[in-house]
Amino acid sequence: METPGNSLPGVSSRIRRQKSKKSVQTTDKSSRRLSKEDIAKFINSRKQNICVGLLQHGFHRSFSELFLLLRLDQERREGAEINSALSLQTPLEEQHAKIESIGLHLSRAEQAQRDGQWPAAYEQRLHLGTYFTAEGEDLWLSLHFYHTCTDAQEDGCMRHATEGRACLAELYLQQGQLDKAREQAELCVQMADEGGWLDSSGRSLPRRARESLWAIYSRQADARIKAGDPYEALELLHRGYTTATESENKHIEGEAAYQLGLAYYSVGDYDTSEQYLNTSMHICSTTEDFDGLGKAYKAVAKLCESKGNINNTIQLLETLVDISRSKSLHHHLVDACLCLGHVYTNKKQYDRARESLLQGYNVACDIGDVTLVQKAQVSLASAHTRCIVGKYSADVESTVPAGLSRLLAWKVSRGLHEDSDHAGVCDY
Template sequence: RIHLIKDKDATDDYLAKNIKGVSKQEAAAYRNSYKKNICIDMLRQGYHKSFSELLTLIQKWNALREAAGPGSAIWHEKSLEEQPDKLDQLYHFLTRAEAALPAGHYEEVYDNQLSLACFFNEPEDKWLSNYFYEQSFNTAQLVEIDGGKRKAQAYVNMGLINEERGHIMKAAEHFETFYQLTEGTPWKDETGCAYTSLACQHLWRIYTLLADKMLENKEHQEAIKTLIKALKMAKEGGDMKMQGEAAYCLSLAYHFSGEHETALAILKTSVEIFTSLCDSGGLGRAYAAVAKILASQGKSDEAVTYLGEFMKDAESTHLSQSLVDANILLGKVHNERGNYNEALEYFSQASEAAKALSNLPLVAEAESYCGIARAHQLMVAFNSHVAAAAADPRSLQCLLAWKQSRSDVCADPL
């Protein structure tokens, strides 16, 4: 027995000297999940805040999954703790942000939080991205060394998040602050766009959205005031396309409020801008609005004259899309006035122009208008025969013959 004990001691001594063992920590690393190892490493290095934040995010993901329930998209996704690449990013930037915190290096904290917000750019990670944008917004309020640049970035990011969530008024407040912070600065984004121009673009868009809501609620004067601000931002931003759109929207607001002459004057500005840009889509909408306003005032002849100019301009500048729009608009005006032959002629020209563009949806639209005009043409002759049928049997025979052949009805029943 003594010999056996001695042999064991000798064996243990040999193993200790010649074979490298595995420590408890190394063994645990193999046994534990990736998430647990990251958490242990955070705690070992003293990153308690990062550890707590990581666990909170994992719990939030699990709560979102449970709330969505089986059958939802998130139910079939891997959980956050099962995605090592995302855990690595969270570990890296959370710990760097926490390390910068005690020294009051808030600009570094902000940069790391913003990096995480930008990293989680997939649709399923939208909640994570928004979370870190909100965190970076709070941190940006504490940054004092960059003249307010990070604060401006944070405000525009929160404006976009609120706009996406449908909180238009709150988004407008954030964009207005962004505009104030960037006014007169040389700051640019990664694409080279000046922050001041970006602020004008966002404010033009958000003011237009606000005005749309006001128009839906029949708040015409408030909508006009808001759209005047939108036009001011468009001009200040220096984007001609934006100015044309802003003028177009403002003219419609004046039209809805009954100020037709003002609407027409602003629409002409919109037409001039879209013409200079060779913007077929904008021109089509602007001319359609002019024709609608003139028609509502009983000035159909003037509308036809104006649209005729549109068609000539489209032909001379070779704007094929605008040529289609002009013919359709002229066809509509003649159709509403009961001039079905002229309407059919313009709709047919629109169809031919659309075919030249090889634009199948546009061809289908033009052909449908042709069908409407043909039906109206037919109704004139058909009604004449019906009215004359009691006095003249030939009208009844004509109708019966038409029913058999479905060809054109004789224009004159008598």
């Protein structure tokens, strides 16, 4: 006798397929269950997840430093004035990309320390310092990470400490904290000379440190000049000139000599001023720094005028006009023309004065510099007035019939055309 299963061979196989399908479905459902970690990612904030992740992977130092920075950021904003730029900044804990970068590179640095790879650890900190330098509101973070590099004492890490100081000097200079900038730059010069390293971008650290130190001395000298202490400013400028010379950067060496020349001029030491200004002219000419050359020419021309060497002044300014025109240095060209116009006016050569001033006015109009246009307009109007008054005075004092004729013609034209656009048309 046949059994039901034997009489229906397709039924058992269909039942097995259904059971297998249910088993797969059950497996799929169980595989789709979320873990506690997955749930935490949805429930917790991004900051919490980053901090928890650091702890789970054993980066306790990185967690502590990140937590410290978040707390410092909160204190900075709470201590700021209401509606100030700082108080209106987005809290660091809400800037997820930044705290992720901090967590990532700090954990890499901590791992490198565990492996005894100290240079790699400081590279991560230098990277973070550079990363936040690009963000204007995050310079305090750059300062933090660069400061952590300056403490490096391990073998092979002195280059990182030196570069950290170079970066600190530049940032403090950028913020106007000149004393702090000078302290870091002077230490950096000492350390860089001992090692002669290149920084992360391939620049010479001794040269980079001296370039920063020169800029700091220059800014401090400006402050002393404004405070009415030119002699202390001169001392700072001499340090800056020495530093610039040692940097082997001819551009800043020429600028340093120019600044010294101006400083000596301000205290009345014209001979020493001329010495440094001529040095600046020579350096700028050699390096084809035409902008610096233009400044030096104008300064020497002014110096010659102060010493009474008017012919030398005119020669220098005419040379500057030619250089500025050939090199398309429009602003120097305008300044040179205006200076020439003033010199000719003082020499009572009014026609030449008007010619130079008009040339400067036209160039100022072409480049669209409103300030220079207004300055040229005033100078040109003044020279034109002096020209008219000078000719009128000469005719009044003259006994020549032609002079009397011009006076009479001017008087008649003034009466006939008093309200006309052509009033005053005559030889004057």
